[in-house]
Amino acid sequence: MSSRVSRALRVAVVALLLFAPITGLVLSGYQLSIHWQRPLWLAAAVLVGYFTLSWLMQHLGWLDRFAASRSAVQPTATIGLSGPRPVWIGAAILFALLLPFVLGKYAVSVAILALIYLLLGLGLNIVVGLAGLLDLGFVAFYAVGAYTYALGYHYFHLSFWLALPLGALLAALFGMILGFPVLRLHGDYLAIVTLGFGEIIRLVLNNWVSVTGGPNGVSVPFPTLLGLEFNRKAKQGGVPIHEFFAVEYSSDHRSLFLYFLLLIVVALLILMVIRLKRMPIGRAWEALRENEVACRSLGIHHVTVKLSAFGLGAMVGGVGGVFFAALQGFVNPTSFTFFESAYILAIVVLGGMGSTTGVIGAALLLTVLPELLRDFSDYRVLSVGIAMVLMMVWRPRGLRQRRRPFFVIPAQDLPKAPVAVSQGVAEQ
Amino acid sequence: MSESRSASAVTPEPLLRVHEICAGYGAIEALHGISLQVQSGEIVALIGANGAGKSSLLMSICANPPARKGKIFFAGQDITVLATHQIARLGVAHVPEGRRVFTYMTVAENLAMGLMALPEQANHGLLQAGGGADPEQIYHLFPRLRERAQQRAGTLSGGEQQMLAIGRALMSRPRLLLLDEPSLGLAPQIMGRIFATLRDIVKEGTTIFLVEQNANQALQLADRAYVLVNGRITLSGTGKELLASPEIRKAYLGGH
Ligand SMILES: Nc1ncnc2c1ncn2[C@@H]1O[C@H](COP(=O)(O)OP(=O)(O)OP(=O)(O)O)[C@@H](O)[C@H]1O
Ligand SMILES: [Mg+2]
Numbered sequence: 061m062s063s064r065v066s067r068a069l070r071v072a073v074v075a076l077l078l079f080a081p082i083t084g085l086v087l088s089g090y091q092l093s094i095h096w097q098r099p100l101w102l103a104a105a106v107l108v109g110y111f112t113l114s115w116l117m118q119h120l121g122w123l124d125r126f127a128a129s130r131s132a133v134q135p136t137a138t139i140g141l142s143g144p145r146p147v148w149i150g151a152a153i154l155f156a157l158l159l160p161f162v163l164g165k166y167a168v169s170v171a172i173l174a175l176i177y178l179l180l181g182l183g184l185n186i187v188v189g190l191a192g193l194l195d196l197g198f199v200a201f202y203a204v205g206a207y208t209y210a211l212g213y214h215y216f217h218l219s220f221w222l223a224l225p226l227g228a229l230l231a232a233l234f235g236m237i238l239g240f241p242v243l244r245l246h247g248d249y250l251a252i253v254t255l256g257f258g259e260i261i262r263l264v265l266n267n268w269v270s271v272t273g274g275p276n277g278v279s280v281p282f283p284t285l286l287g288l289e290f291n292r293k294a295k296q297g298g299v300p301i302h303e304f305f306a307v308e309y310s311s312d313h314r315s316l317f318l319y320f321l322l323l324i325v326v327a328l329l330i331l332m333v334i335r336l337k338r339m340p341i342g343r344a345w346e347a348l349r350e351n352e353v354a355c356r357s358l359g360i361h362h363v364t365v366k367l368s369a370f371g372l373g374a375m376v377g378g379v380g381g382v383f384f385a386a387l388q389g390f391v392n393p394t395s396f397t398f399f400e401s402a403y404i405l406a407i408v409v410l411g412g413m414g415s416t417t418g419v420i421g422a423a424l425l426l427t428v429l430p431e432l433l434r435d436f437s438d439y440r441v442l443s444v445g446i447a448m449v450l451m452m453v454w455r456p457r458g459l460r461q462r463r464r465p466f467f468v469i470p471a472q473d474l475p476k477a478p479v480a481v482s483q484g485v486a487e488q
Numbered sequence: 489m490s491e492s493r494s495a496s497a498v499t500p501e502p503l504l505r506v507h508e509i510c511a512g513y514g515a516i517e518a519l520h521g522i523s524l525q526v527q528s529g530e531i532v533a534l535i536g537a538n539g540a541g542k543s544s545l546l547m548s549i550c551a552n553p554p555a556r557k558g559k560i561f562f563a564g565q566d567i568t569v570l571a572t573h574q575i576a577r578l579g580v581a582h583v584p585e586g587r588r589v590f591t592y593m594t595v596a597e598n599l600a601m602g603l604m605a606l607p608e609q610a611n612h613g614l615l616q617a618g619g620g621a622d623p624e625q626i627y628h629l630f631p632r633l634r635e636r637a638q639q640r641a642g643t644l645s646g647g648e649q650q651m652l653a654i655g656r657a658l659m660s661r662p663r664l665l666l667l668d669e670p671s672l673g674l675a676p677q678i679m680g681r682i683f684a685t686l687r688d689i690v691k692e693g694t695t696i697f698l699v700e701q702n703a704n705q706a707l708q709l710a711d712r713a714y715v716l717v718n719g720r721i722t723l724s725g726t727g728k729e730l731l732a733s734p735e736i737r738k739a740y741l742g743g744h
Pocket of ligand 2: 544
């Protein structure tokens, strides 16, 4: 009891220290006024809130439930890499297909953004979650993809459909170029170098004005579908799609097209990641993350394994970039700041490193929630931070833990007494 | 001497021939001109004090770190120029010091990882982890692993992890098995079992070169042995000879 009081008091003091400068000092015009009551009220609310919550948790048995989900070895026996049940997958697909017709235009535009972030999250998940290489400069590959389309159109009239594979390839190339020098680095050092790489790309795009247009950016045309344009009047030398199908012109066609195309790409990517995880390369990533010495002694070439992770992750980032450019119709370097890298990383960490389902959930959560809570948009970053803290407390391995098969003892073996270590010797 | 040797030609090319190699880490040189040979079908032991360079020798046979001077031949082929993974693919399996199993994978998955060295078999092995013929042979050598096949390797006991590390290395059917202190931290009884299993492994056609702290057991097991002191080979001979040598008795066997 007393420990709870003292903990609540400590939390309140921390809250006071945090809130005092944020809420206590108010700048109006050039006048700084001090509202000392506000932080005190907030701290008091935190004190009471903490106390009640911890009491509730203990007495309503919440604590036990959280504790159970936290333990490393779970008593439930599972074999195989269990994903979500088919019913849920089917429901999700059905929902995705019907969404534009049920929820309307605004929902589609939010969903497109969510799908782009989902794409990026899945890409970074290959590098960080599966291969265990902490990459803080992922946005660089996103930028490479976006600028491949933008500059490719600007200089060579490259179409969206050509920019898509080319952007992916170029981004993968950049991924490997980055991967090569950092092969020997681990953890923090790797993170810092990748962070630097992300900034280099952005600064080059910003300052190489003669080629990239610098901060003024480059405009990008909307993709065409088999030569059919999504414009009211043909601009790119094709036929407008509404004339071809003899329907009324609607700007919705654009977002519907992007939405379904992204849906297909994301679905393919998810299938690819699921396959990769079970393929030798996926196992090699996992093994390398755990123990590099053992891997090399088993004949795994750590260079190719790491480079493949960097390359594949970057490739997915590049695809995301091309879609982003097509969606915005315009790219400039301000879209590719470190904040984007951090946001994508937040998706991966929040989702649970390595878990595909988790990343999907986190990407949707982190893009859809801020839209729903538009009025609180000032607190977007704060709420991500709070979500992270809460997660560290209750779900230290992410929303959805990566499932691995473990601890199964067939029922008929259970009553057996401890067995001698190796009887094979005697049988020889 | 083993049968395979007497059966073959007069002076057969040894399976492993290390010729005056020097190796080290940065400014530190750990090995100063080591020469030794391992014949096919033998068990050869390397004993020495802590920091003598035993692990370093095994590692530089696998080019990690590569030798700075001298040459290493495996089955007549110069492997000094190859990279670690290429050497592993030739049929040299290295069980590094301190049982480095993949703790998050199951026992069966760990064993399947042993097939990674063989690209064409890798797919097959991974898709039927726990099924194929090769894991069965490992389970036959170490029945304990069969019981634990679906258990996460990190939850195995130390001895079981050592069995798993050896089993994983055997999955690729290596011609040469390099073992770094298989007895590390094991109870004498379990260690005796593992050593007995090593004899079976040799019978099935794998040659063993092992590093041991436990000189007594190692010398009893080995056909031949080398003694390493501060990066130099100071003594060599058959296991029995070294066991009887007063020098060895004094330095490594506590003078009994
Ligand atoms: N990565 C490294 N970097 C620098 N020096 C190293 C490294 N690894 C080993 N050494 C040095 O090389 C020498 C030999 O080490 P090694 O690990 O080969 O000894 P060992 O004979 O295996 O000892 P032990 O019986 O304790 O395992 C030691 O002096 C050690 O400090
Ligand atoms: Mg050692």
